[in-house]
Amino acid sequence: MFNLTKRRAIIVYYNGRRVLRSLHHYGQLRYVSKRFHYAILYVNQDHYDEVKERVQNLRAVKHVLSSARPDLDPTLTDLEETGLYKQHDEDD
Incomplete structure (x- = not known):
């Protein structure tokens, strides 16, 4: 069976x-924005902390952010029920 690696x-x-x-040496470079000067790099979850620290220490890197996607709840369907978002009508 095919196993997906956590990235x-x-x-x-x-x-x-x-x-x-x-950056190619640290993982898969998936997107590069020339205009806004950022890149998205995918790395294995096992090596994530090590790679993030190494990339931060590179000379021309301003700062590094982590993706919030693994921390999000995948079953979240209705933001109004959770209280994160309230729908506003024009009449209110």
């Missing part, structure tokens, strides 16, 4: 595009 995204904000060459 997590790291959002890397950078100063120069030259750092993108070295």
